[in-house]
Amino acid sequence: MEQTQSIESLIQDINKGRTVLPEFQRDFVWEKIKTVDLFDSIVKDIFIGAIIYGIPSFEITTRQIDTRPRKKKGKKRKSLESKHYTLDEILQLQKLDRSNFRLILDGQQRITSIYRAITGIDEIFFVAKNKSEFPEELADSKISEIPVEQLLYSFDIERADNRLSIALSDVYKMISDDLLESECLEQYLRNTEYYQNLNVDNTRAIERYFLSLKRKIYDLFKAEKLLSFYLLDMSLDKFVLFFERSNSRGVQLNFIDILTAKLYNGFNLKESIKAFETSNSGYNLVPELIVRTIAYIISKRRFQKSGKGIEIHRTFILTELNSEHFNELWDNVTTYYKNAIDYLFQNNYILHQSWMPYQNMLIPLIIFQIELDYGFDQMSDSQKMFIDNWYWSSVFSQRYTGSSNEKIIQDCNILTLIAHNQKIGERSYFNKLFKTQIRDSKDLFSYNKKQNAVYRGILNFINYALKGYLDWNNTSKINFNLKNIDDHHIFPKDYISKNSSEESEERDFIDCVINRTLIPKITNIKIGSKAPSIYLKDIKENKNPNLENSLKTHAIDTGLLEGQYDDNFIFFLELRAEEIFSLINDKVYSRQEQVQKEFFKEIEIDKTKSIKVFARYYSKIVNGSFNPSNGTLSYNGKIFDSPSGAGIQAKIDLGASEDTTVNGWTFWRYVDPMTNEDRYIDYLRKNGN
Secondary structure, three states, X not given: OEEEEOHHHHHHHHHOOOEEEEOOOOOOOOOHHHHHHHHHHHHOOOOOOOEEEEEEOOOEEEEOOOOOOOOEOXXXXXXXXXXXXXXXXXXXXXXXXXXXXXXXXXXHHHHHHHHHHHHOOOOOEEEEOOHHHOOHHHOOOOHHXXXXXXXXXXXXXXXXXOOOEEEHHHHHHHHHOOOOHHHHHHHHOOOOHHHHOOOHHHHHHHHHHXXXXXXXXXXXXXXXXXXXXXXXXXXXXXXXXXXXXXXXXXXXXXXXXXXXXXXXXXXOHHHHHHHHHHHOOOOOOOHHHHHHHHHHHHHHHHHHHHOOOOOOOHHHHHHHOOHHHHHHHHHHHHHHHHHHHHHHHHOOOOOOHHHOOOHHHHHHHHHHHHHHOOOHHHOOHHHHHHHHHHHXXXXXXXXXXXXXXXXXXXXXXXXXXXXXXXXXXXXXXXXXXXOOOOOOHHHHHHOOOOOOHHHHHHHHHHHHHOOOOEOOOOOOEOOOOOOOEEEEEOOOHHHHHHOOOOOOHHHHXXXXXXHEEEEEHHHHHOXXXXXXXXXXXXXXXXXXXXXXXXXXXXXXXXXXXXXXXXXXXXXXHHHHHHHHHHHHHHHHHHHHHHHHHHHEOOOOOOOOOXXXXXXXXXXXXXXXXXXXXXXXXXXXXXXXOOHHHHHHHHHHHOOOOOOOOOOHHHOOEXXXXXXXXXXXXXXXXXXXO
């Protein structure tokens, strides 16, 4: 029978040793972005699947939930603790409470992700909507009366610059430590960059919002029906059968399937995808990228007409896009999509499309071509310099991890500026873009999972920095159409396992990206578990006498071929990490200052001219004219001495009460002519000359 529990009770059960993992369960492997999606689903009441617990009727060894920091060079992680329970011990535990001792049979990744986020091992932030973004029906509601889903803008792995953000672990700690409201504000809000950049007259409102949001999130933690689970009391035979059969899953619809059904009468999306792939062998069409690009184009047109924001999320796609949009734009967008992939391959950004760090980065590259109105071949050296640095800086800052729709829209706007040889007026854009996750060579040891964008980025970057990987078999450039590209272990996994102790440092870094390179899979199959010098000599003698030249393009010291490192695995990794980091520094970091100098320009405001402004009050829009020279604002035929006075009158006209208040500087907006983004006029006050 299905039962429910709260996140708070789950955390308590884990802390008290009531909920444990069988020793044979796989390791925790989820990246933070999966945790972001998980909490988004929880808040939006989207079914995340039932957790399945088992009450064992047999002796078993268990291990703790993974609470270790993510793996990094220089800090060896201790092994997870394990504990063996005899049948007598299990029966004794069950006498106290039939469900007091449970094994996690299905749901380990979800449970571990929740635990790590709530306890602060992995920081996950609840990014709240600004009050102006609330639905109209909630205009007069207190924060305490608004469902937490309506307050959520997104979950993310970092704080937002322009929205209130609160770490889930901070909420749990504030409650657990029984902090006073003043202590909560002092320790967890007032020292944030977001708070310190607020106008003084906004701070009290945000403090109240913060405290209300803290309570709302904690109420979410306490909600008894939040997590569903099944508690199975099974024999050993049933236990084994469960694991044999639990991998089967039904076919799930995604929003592209729903969109296909919606467009079917006027545009056959399924057949169009098939036609592209038939005509373009070797290219993988990712329908979601084409759909979001079309959404950006259509949404931008709407923005230019009405001032309504640019949107590419699923709700907009499913409600606003129609077959006419696809008939108009499909061929053009897919052509530029193919051109973008060709450009990335020909310039050694990627070895194969399947190894691209962030597929979403194709969308800004498509828009860049559309705005250029001709191919990449015609762009200037200056534009190419920006594209180069934007691409790799985005990868190494993990720019597209979390809130990727917002990043896509911003980068489409930025690359539009670059296409038209215009400057970027936001210094904060460069600060975010250049916020690298790799600060020295030791950081490279942290990446060991193929799904991670930085892992993929590093392997592709070597290809870029050294002007193209050469195949080990024949010293020819590896072909884009090769589907079986493998992230080969330079030191084979079995070789390290056989020649090192179980607790050795070597075992920790077998899978790290520094011990990997990309080669055709057929080569990997023939390598087996031999020492590097042995299998490399086999390749040199039987296939490629110029193997040294190939190894150099993979940032591999040719001394490996001579056996210099067979017994010095860690030393080899350290040397290779230093070389790779040096390449990153030379090709990316050292050029960022020049990129910012060339493409950044302080905003210059012509104070002799009034600026068209608008404001949104829920779903309604009003227009006005702002004079930056004296701060007056013209609205509805009347000139107000301040934006706030005009804002109050506009809100009253739109239905607010007579005693309403407003900060006009963060009520009225204007459209930045350079980026086509709307901004508060407070931006003009703070950044204008």
